[in-house]
Structure formats: structure tokens, C-alpha cells
Amino acid sequence: MMKALEGVRILDFTHVQSGPTCTQLLAWFGADVIKVERPGTGDATRGQLQDVEGADSLYFTMLNHNKRSITLDTKTKDGREILEGLIKVCDVLVENFAPGALDRMGFSWERINELNPAMIVASIKGFGPGPYADCKVYENVAQCTGGAASTTGFLGGLPLVTGAQIGDSGSGLHLCLGIVTALFHRTKTGTGQKVSVAMQDGVLNLCRVKLRDQQRLQSGPLTEYSQYGEGIDFDDAVPRAGNDSGGGQPGRILKCKGWENDPNAYIYFIAQAPVWEAICDVIGEPGWKTHPDYAKPKARLTRLNQIFERIEAWTMQYTKFEAMEILNKLNVPCGPILSMKEIAEDESLKATGTLVEVDHPVRGPYLSVGNPIKLSASPAEVRRSPLLGEHNEEILRDVLSYDDARVAAVTASGAMGNPQQLAAE
Numbered sequence: 001m002m003k004a005l006e007g008v009r010i011l012d013f014t015h016v017q018s019g020p021t022c023t024q025l026l027a028w029f030g031a032d033v034i035k036v037e038r039p040g041t042g043d044a045t046r047g048q049l050q051d052v053e054g055a056d057s058l059y060f061t062m063l064n065h066n067k068r069s070i071t072l073d074t075k076t077k078d079g080r081e082i083l084e085g086l087i088k089v090c091d092v093l094v095e096n097f098a099p100g101a102l103d104r105m106g107f108s109w110e111r112i113n114e115l116n117p118a119m120i121v122a123s124i125k126g127f128g129p130g131p132y133a134d135c136k137v138y139e140n141v142a143q144c145t146g147g148a149a150s151t152t153g154f155l156g157g158l159p160l161v162t163g164a165q166i167g168d169s170g171s172g173l174h175l176c177l178g179i180v181t182a183l184f185h186r187t188k189t190g191t192g193q194k195v196s197v198a199m200q201d202g203v204l205n206l207c208r209v210k211l212r213d214q215q216r217l218q219s220g221p222l223t224e225y226s227q228y229g230e231g232i233d234f235d236d237a238v239p240r241a242g243n244d245s246g247g248g249q250p251g252r253i254l255k256c257k258g259w260e261n262d263p264n265a266y267i268y269f270i271a272q273a274p275v276w277e278a279i280c281d282v283i284g285e286p287g288w289k290t291h292p293d294y295a296k297p298k299a300r301l302t303r304l305n306q307i308f309e310r311i312e313a314w315t316m317q318y319t320k321f322e323a324m325e326i327l328n329k330l331n332v333p334c335g336p337i338l339s340m341k342e343i344a345e346d347e348s349l350k351a352t353g354t355l356v357e358v359d360h361p362v363r364g365p366y367l368s369v370g371n372p373i374k375l376s377a378s379p380a381e382v383r384r385s386p387l388l389g390e391h392n393e394e395i396l397r398d399v400l401s402y403d404d405a406r407v408a409a410v411t412a413s414g415a416m417g418n419p420q421q422l423a424a425e
């Protein structure tokens with residue numbers, strides 16, 4: 001079966017999490033992804049948060065599946081020459097260096113465009129043009145500057161960052177869409193273009209509903225926020241709303257049986273208006289179906305704490321899975337709070353390939369998240385991440401058509417790493 005991006009060649013100059021998320025997706029869709037790494041160390045994440053001595057970390061292996069690795073010191077003459085050769089034969093260059101690093105290396109947009117006018121150059125930076133354009137940025141900085149942290153947490157508490165990597169992986173997803181869109185555009189025009197994603201913009205895009213609420217504040221209080229029912233005045237900026245639902249249907253996290261000892265014995269419960277009567281019946285409050293204080297959504301808004309306390313008295317009688325089963329039959333939108341341990345053991349996620357077990361020659365088998373985007377005619381098969389420089393010679397010969405003498409010369413030059421060390425590997 002042909003892969004959707006078969007025939008597309010990516011020059012992957014990414015590191016850490018944001019860029020590698022993007023190029024891993026492209027690789028899963030069938031692109032040939034050539035990861036260029038600094039000799040000796042490679043992508044810094046290879047050595048970060050290591051759990052098995054001497055083996056690439058899970059941080060690296062889980063973000064670099066299906067890629068090939070070449071080590072190149074792009075600041076040497078031979079290294080630059082190899083990179084130029086790769087630019088000429090690749091379709092897309094993806095990078096997430098600090099602002100200006102690619103230019104300093106001698107590869108400005110103009111230079112790349114001169115070498116290959118059809119090349120798409122895709123970049124992630126922390127910020128777009130503006131006062132912070134030159135700043136280096138990591139995940140949590142983007143969560144803070146994109147509006148996520150100020151709107152996450154509880155009223156009166158600290159701003160919070162979330163576990164979901166919306167700054168890094170979120171920006172990688174945005175960039176990936178930009179790249180395939182530019183590839184589509186190129187099929188009609190034949191020309192490349194720049195694709196840029198700022199992490200701040202990506203996070204803000206995911207916080208769209210909070211900018212919605214910022215503007216709604218001008219027309220009065222946000223009635224679906226708990227603080228409205230609690231009689232607490234709103235300030236002039238969107239407050240933190242705890243676990244309140246971000247949409248028009250009130251929702252909360254409620255305790256389930258065992259919550260005293262299990263930090264994840266909770267369920268998210270949405271009191272959706274169309275199923276209100278079924279909720280009243282199941283929790284044993286049939287009178288609320290017609291009572292003027294509860295029957296209509298608007299009347300319920302000032303009583304959400306009391307209503308959810310009553311619903312919680314019901315959910316506490318059941319485990320989160322039992323409650324889920326009962327509520328699903330009634331079409332109540334709800335979901336158990338799943339721990340990472342429970343997710344790692346979830347057979348249905350394994351059956352769909354969302355969770356995959358991957359074997360690695362140095363670290364052995366490990367669990368990873370597979371491709372969450374399923375294409376029916378282009379299924380993703382997950383292959384282990386490359387060892388550092390594993391494909392040096394293969395890329396020189398197959399992609400750049402170097403002969404024996406040229407391979408030997410660049411190897412001896414040190415552009416791909418210490419020649420003695422390379423010979424020993």
C-alpha cells in the first residue's frame with residue numbers, strides 16, 4: 001500500500017520536541033525524513049532524562065520514529081557542502097533553531113531558495129515578529145505567553161501549566177499542516193515558500209475559547225463559570241475557571257468510589273441540557289425535572305455548585321468505570337480521569353495502534369504513542385528511532401550519489417564526526 005507522503009524527502013534540522021513532533025508525523029505518513037544532527041551529541045534529547053545508561057532516552061526515541069540520522073558539522077566546509085547537496089534534493093527543510101541560527105550557519109531563506117527554488121522551508125520559533133522575536137523559548141514559556149497559564153488553575157491560585165505539550169507538540173502539529181498545505185500549493189505553482197509557526201500563536205490558537213470569553217466579559221459576567229454562581233465579581237481579564245467546562249454545557253470533575261486513596265478516582269461529568277431529565281432520574285431527583293429552580297438551564301447556572309454536589313453524592317457510590325457505564329447508556333457526556341498507568345495498559349488503544357510497543361537495539365522494547373491520525377489508505381507503521389549517525393554512509397551514497405572515494409574523503413575530513421570514532425563504530 002502506498003504511503004500518502006511517499007516520494008517526499010524532508011531535511012529534518014529539528015531538535016528537542018516541537019520540530020521532531022512535526023517531522024515524525026511526516027515520516028509516519030511515508031516521507032523520507034533525514035535528520036541532521038551535530039556529531040558527537042546529536043539532538044540534545046538523546047541524552048536528556050536518560051533511564052537506561054548509554055541508550056537514547058525515551059524523550060528522543062518517542063519523538064524520532066521512522067527517521068534516518070546523519071551527523072554533520074554544518075559549520076565545516078565539507079559539512080556545508082553536504083548540507084547544500086541535501087537542500088538540492090529534498091522537498092522540505094524543517095528547523096526549530098533559536099532565531100537567526102540558520103542564517104548564522106549561512107543558510108538564509110535567500111540562499112536556500114537559490115539552491116532549490118522549489119524547497120519549502122518550515123520553521124518554529126517561540127514568537128513571531130515583534131518585541132520578543134529574538135527570544136529562545138521552551139514549552140512552558142509558550143504556555144505562559146499564549147494565554148494558557150493565565151486561564152488554567154483555580155480562582156485565587158497560581159497560574160498553571162498543563163501536562164499536554166500544547167506549546168511544543170502543538171506547534172509541531174501546526175507546522176505539519178502548514179507543510180502539507182505548502183506541498184499542495186507547490187503541486188500547482190512549482191515553487192517553495194516559507195512556513196512559520198510561532199509557539200505563542202499556536203498556544204493562543206488552542207486557547208481560542210478564552211479570547212472568546214475575554215470579549216464576552218464586556219457584555220457581563222461569564223455565567224457558566226463557577227464564580228458567577230458563587231457571587232464573586234469578575235475582573236477585567238478572563239479568570240482561571242478550575243475544572244469548569246469551556247463550552248456552553250456546565251461540567252465538573254466529580255469524586256467516584258475510592259477517591260480517598262486513588263488520586264484518579266474521578267469522572268468528568270457534563271450536565272448537558274438535552275439529557276437533564278435522565279440525569280435527574282438517575283441521581284434520584286426526579287422533582288428537579290419540573291422545579292422552576294432546576295428545570296431550565298438558565299435557572300441552574302446560579303446553582304451549579306449545589307447541583308454538582310448532589311450529582312457527586314451519586315457518582316461517589318460507583319467506581320469511575322461503573323459510573324461511565326451507567327451514564328453512557330443515558331447519553332450523558334462523561335469520561336473517567338485515566339492515569340498514565342491505566343492508559344499504558346489500555347488494550348483498545350493498543351489495538352488501534354495509538355499505543356505501540358517498539359523494539360530498540362540498545363534499550364530494548366518500550367511503549368510509545370503511535371500516529372494518532374489514521375489514514376485508511378496509508379496506515380502508519382512505527383519503526384524505531386535511528387541511532388546517532390546510523391545512516392551516514394547510506395545517505396551519502398543513496399541520496400547524494402557519493403562514490404567510495406568521496407565517502408572516504410568526507411569521513412576523513414571530520415565533518416561527520418571524529419574519524420577514528422566513526423571507523424570504530
Ligand code: COA
Pocket residue numbers: 015016017018019036037038039072073074075096097098099100101102104105124125126135136137138139168
Ligand atoms: N552543526 C553545527 N552547528 C550546529 C548544528 C550542526 N549540525 N546543529 C546546531 N548547531 C548550532 C546552531 O547553529 C547554534 O549555533 P549559533 O548559536 O552559533 O548560531 C547552536 O548549535 C545552538 O542552537 P540553538 O537552537 O540556539 O540551541 P539551544 O540549545 O541554545 O536552544 C531552543 C534551544 C529550543 C531554546 C532554541 O533552539 C529555540 O528557541 N528554538 C525555537 C523554539 C522551539 O522550537 N522551542 C521548543 C523546543 S522543544
